Amino acid sequence: MNTPYQDAQRAGQAAVRTAILDHAIDLLVTEGAAALTMRRIASGIGASTKVLYTMFGGKEGLVDALYREGFARLRRAQQRAHRAEDPLTRLNDLAAAYRAHALAEPAYYRVMFEQAVPGYQPSAEALDAAESAFDASVEAVQACIDSGVFAPGDAREISKLLWAAAHGAVSLEIAGHFPPETAARRFHTLTAAVGQAFLADEHGQGRTS
Missing domain, CATH: 1.10.357.10 (Tetracycline Repressor, domain 2)
Incomplete structure (x- = not known):
């Protein structure tokens, strides 16, 4: 079975970004801000933390992306x-x-x-x-x-x-x-x-x- 990250990869970079943000917002809702770590998000979609750091630069950049999204x-x-x-x-x-x-x-x-x-x-x-x-x-x-x-x-x-x-x-x-x-x-x-x-x-x- 493919991970959400693998499925998103097939659709392109925009789909990967959306998959990451959607999982991050789900974590925020269900577990609170403390759960919003790069490791937890990456693990949840089946990606490496390197993917997240490359795309967002860090947690602050990811939260900024959530705000802009x-x-x-x-x-x-x-x-x-x-x-x-x-x-x-x-x-x-x-x-x-x-x-x-x-x-x-x-x-x-x-x-x-x-x-x-x-x-x-x-x-x-x-x-x-x-x-x-x-x-x-x-x-x-x-x-x-x-x-x-x-x-x-x-x-x-x-x-x-x-x-x-x-x-x-x-x-x-x-x-x-x-x-x-x-x-x-x-x-x-x-x-x-x-x-x-x-x-x-x-x-x-x-x-x-």
């Missing part, structure tokens, strides 16, 4: 969201995609936002990857401004505030504070309420200063 997956989820003609609908669809992705990938979500690995500090490259994951949201906000749905403003700043609202609701849901029967309603109520702060009134001015 989490945001890369979020970016892909945002790109797959329905691109409605109406800019506000498009923005709401991106918020829904954010929530769906977080619930589908809670382990990566914790690496990205909850310091699941104590002492880890994202590299400059990782922080750039995190920032670019929200480009679709910034573009949707700008479309709302350009169409007159939102009052004039800084699209990136507005996007950050909308993200803060979505993130807060999702974090509470993942932590179990928002039960399934109310979580979706609360998420949509909160994100809609924050979005209303940026709507243009009949004079084209924002409702808040």
